[in-house]
Amino acid sequence: MLRFLLRSPLILATLVVGVAVVICAASGLELAARIIATVFVGAFVLWTVVGMVRDMLRGHFGLDILAVIAMVATLAVGEYIAAVVVMLMLTGGEALEDYAQRRARRDLGALLERAPRIAHRIEGDGVREVPVAEIAVGEEILIRPAELVPVDGVLLSDVADLDESQLTGESLPVTRSAGAEIASGTINGTVAVRMRAVRTEADSQYQQIVALVRAAEASKAPTVRMADRFAIPFTAVSLIIAGIAWALSDDPVRFAEVLVLATPCPLLLAAPVAFLGGLSQTAKRGVVVKGGAVLERLAQVRSAAFDKTGTLTQGRPTLMAVRARAGFSENEVLALAAAVETASSHVLAAGIISAAADRGLTVDTAERAVEVATNGIIGVVRGRTVAVGKPAYIASIVPDTARFEAASGEAVVYVAVDGRFAGTLVLTDEVRPDAAETVAALHRLGVTRTAILTGDVEPTARSVAEKVGIAEVHAELLPADKVRLAADMQPRPVLMVGDGVNDAPVLAAVDVGIAMGVRGSTAAGEAASAVVLRDAISPVVSAIAISRHTVSVAKTSIWIGIALSVALMLVATTGVIPAVAGALTQELIDLAAILYALRALRAPRGI
Incomplete structure (x- = not known):
């Protein structure tokens, strides 16, 4: 608890001020209590208003206005303790969001912490430690036991036992022989081996994955947009209820008593918590999703198109x-x-x-x-x-x-x-062992149309289609043909899964593009909305199932907050809920909505 408070200085300061205000009020120093609360909460209101105005200038009208009005109203009618409680509620909600965000980032950023920084370059008869960025194509590298392979290379030693679980999901070590290509990010076994670099650090598989993880971490989830869809009607309903309560009672305090129950923490914080949980879950299952907007679109996918070679097949001809x-x-x-x-x-x-x-x-x-x-x-x-x-x-x-x-x-x-x-x-080129089940699982998830879009010849494409259970085949396509066919697919949204350079245009053009990242091209990964980090296609199903669970949790958490807030606002119009009690009750509403949103940190059943 102490660590939680130390990581949230604003909530700690609010607690200290709240205790000081209560002590002053209990000691008969009401003026001092009011001054302390007014100055502290007023400063917070001004800081919030500045940010709110900036958002409005960018065309974003959010829910902050309700919280500001509630705090101003409680201060204006002398309910200064209620104003501090409202502020505590907001800062506490933000602290809970930070907690969920740190947990999600810890799961999503595990790869970043493991990124190799030093390589052992073989020079003449000796070995020299150099930064990984200095390794050039063609140079020989020594990989010591239990070390991470720093760049993509070709094995020079006779044999090597490697842990490829971070890239392929295969839990058991695999044995590679001399001449085999080794992807960066794999872990060497118990014997030191030699390899020759075939790609620089920037072009190697592991660094491409790291770059995708960083992009996903930096991406802004659509949670604000989801909340904004409720912002205007919820604000309007809240102000109408509060205004009617004031008019009927002829008491401005009633206005404040209603609004303290309308502060929008559930809408502002519950949905972001859910989406961060969804991003964490997809990362755990080997899919880097580039932001919450992709999760929203994935949850709605109704058509799916696949490249053939390297996507439905293993890509090892x-x-x-x-x-x-x-x-x-x-x-x-x-x-x-x-x-x-x-x-x-x-x-x-x-x-x-x-x-x-x-x-x-x-x-x-x-x-x-x-x-x-x-x-x-x-x-x-x-x-x-x-x-x-x-x-x-x-x-x-x-x-x-x-x-x-x-x-x-x-x-x-x-x-x-x-x-x-x-x-x-x-x-x-053998069909992936999980391809047929992946297609069947997509149909069970409500994807009503599946197709193969490939540049390969039709007989080969139809052979693969029969094995995986896809009836619609478009073969011998150019990149522009794939874009055109994907654009015409119905129903929407459309998902495209591919791996090659020629798939990059269609991956960028469709509603959701997923690239096969382990053996796929960098261009495909950069163009896609999400990247599969394992040498399998089944994680696509996991990503869709998790996205649907996440969106469901986010929406439900919002409606829980709205329903409880509106019900209590109606009760507050009678004057039976004092402002301080209302503010404390709103804390319970926020807690209920946010705790429900934390369900997204757990994967749905069957995944």
Whole structure:
């Protein structure tokens, strides 16, 4: 309790002044009590009015006016103790909000506290400690036992046992072999390992997550807007009731007695407490939501669209076969394709490069590589022009390109070399194990329409759709096509889940965009309204369920405060509730509403 008061100097000062006023009044020093209360509460009123006027100049008309009128009215009619109690109520409510905010931020900011600051760079025969920001791509790093991997890299040691729970949600350690990519934010096991950095600190996975958490912490929840929807009618009703009580009794004290029961703490504080609790709960389940406004929209989602590769599928494509045309060998086609794909951000590129490495092929560096979004990539490898991509894209370069039907679950990548069709690469990407249940759970939550919006070919997209339970498929789309289709989806609001650079426009355009953050692109994460931090799609369902619970709790807490306040105001019109007793009773109303709002700090059942 003492720590709570020390963290809230204003409420502590109000308590001290309140005790002094009561002691003076009880000792017969009523004038001194009135002066102390008037000066202290008056100063608080002036400070509040300044902030209120600033808000009004910005077009925001809130509920502060009711509290100000209540304090001014009680001072004017000589109910100075009631004025101090009203002020104590307001400062106490704000202190409760601060408590909930600190608790939510503690949960949301756990990643920030763990961010690595020092890396062990290997230099010659020694190891030097340097700031993580100084690590450059290509440098070798030593990761000591139980240390956090500071940047994304490739494992150089033969084997490593890693804890990836912060990124994937997998509770058991995983074993990685030499050549495997390690994401920053994972925790090394009991043996020191060596790795080579493939990204700088700013571009690494963990720092991207940290940036998203900071953005979420800084984001202002829509709780003020939610309260504002009640502000004008509640203020009007309160003033009308108080005015009628004054007119009927011909006693201005009655006006003050009614208004002390109308102070708007439940509306001002209960909803913010609920939304901060919701943000905390989504963070615990691996989803960073960028503010309370997103929670409100998530709670109303009725349609959902999904990218395919890396979203509904695992995003770890494996090469099944190489079909080389006459004049080309399989290894030649694969090596040339891998060289160009090193400059690509598409998820299939990783599978092609990995397959070339598994075969021991030399992968050259492509020059003047240009990626055509969702279609393919073209570049120069040792003087040869190599294009890799969809059949339509390769056919636009080589008209005699032969088309091959993809089997269920397969993706076919076409390759052209120096204007000749060189062959195809057949890859497969498994559907996420939680994808089908996620789609089913969304339907149970009231999402009536689901669709796949993908740049992949239709047979592959339909195969995935059948496995996850989605009937509507739109394939071979450009980014602009995804934006158009998402804009036309009904009913609204529309949710879009994606991971690639080509998903960034639609994630920014829809009502709620959710990016797959573990393996997704930075552009997608920045454009999205929320980011999944685990290598799974099921957290999307958790985020929607939590958002609905949060909004329900916030609205209910507001209505509890309004109902109790109006009922007691009507009773106060009879004069049976003195101003001081009314102010103390309002404390109980505030406490009831805020305690109900704290229910949002617990997840809904079944999550």
